[in-house]
Amino acid sequence: MDTGACTAFFSENFPLWAKLSQTERGLICKMTSEEFFSKGSNIHSGSNECTGAIFIKKGCLRAYILSEDGREITLYRLYKNDICMLSASCVLKSITFDVFVDAEEDSEVYIINGKTFADIAEKNSYVKIFALETAVKRFSSVMWIMQQILFMSLDRRIALFLCEEMEKTGNRTIKLTHAEIARYTGSAREAVSRMLKYFEEEKTVELFRGGITVSDPESLKLYAEG
């Protein structure tokens, strides 16, 4: 990547930059590639690969785990200026589980070469601490999701998801299929369809092909609160 553009971008958007030496900065710029991923494409698959540290310039990435039979559970989403470290298993050697990362929207990212990042982390403890702290933060998000999935009943889970979508988009109409909602909430599609049908009968939502309109946000909120 061009050193001028790289320096300009990272010094502005990446707080760790201030803790790097000139040599380290040069090395990172040299070993960073700018990449574009279209919506739905896969960026990283599993722990054997060391894709690198993925810095999100624009768009949204989704990290998830995958069962043998293809069921997905979303662990967290990353947005502008977030960094994905679980895709750099060569930096975080104690991460031994398989994480997958897809572009959830058209996304522009910078991928810092994993080996380069790992080498710098070995010498610069700020970098190592940054990488580990990022992973521990994700640990907390993941635990939150897991508790939702394991402990919360499905009605509550789906209601909570729809409430969050409404809040995120500021729109009562949520353009997601039942299969997508099932994927995002870690449930079976059939179960989600059944629950949505139930919400429809209760006049909480209206269903249409490819989406849902929340007709009674208050009632949905009550479900979400359990």
Added chain:
Amino acid sequence: MDTGACTAFFSENFPLWAKLSQTERGLICKMTSEEFFSKGSNIHSGSNECTGAIFIKKGCLRAYILSEDGREITLYRLYKNDICMLSASCVLKSITFDVFVDAEEDSEVYIINGKTFADIAEKNSYVKIFALETAVKRFSSVMWIMQQILFMSLDRRIALFLCEEMEKTGNRTIKLTHAEIARYTGSAREAVSRMLKYFEEEKTVELFRGGITVSDPESLKLYAEG
């Protein structure tokens, strides 16, 4: 704690000791208490408390999460010379979920004061890296458990658990109640009883009050492999 005994113990059993200054060692010894917990007693509850870093001298601790209705999911177990860092939320500020820690057997532990550990970690990057790396290792164990619970079918889950117990104790007789097995595998007791009954009918196990004898380890292994 007595400085002589403290130094003798930690220099022998705690690799991080070599990376501490004399002052830091003295501070840790001063702020460490030796404690005994009898089987089943609670040591740490939730993220608001900063119990400290718990170093296991003898016995076994169990870390778990708890649902609102009291369901437990075991995250991992810690044995001799392991250290529990999730009980020191003042050291790992990004850990925001509630972990509970119980003594699973009569246990002797050293509890290093959380505030003291945090202060040292702020100045000594080896200590900070050690704390974070310990947490990231637990992250991997937890992900493994979660994948088991979320993705694996119950028969496989229970079979795997019984296989591991056999391996751990070297004994085909497992002295655990259905309720305990349910707790350890994150399942409902009724479901566990049903599945064990099924294994019994298949001549894989024999049930008795308070325990299980595995009569056909090979068949159990096949279930565990799915």
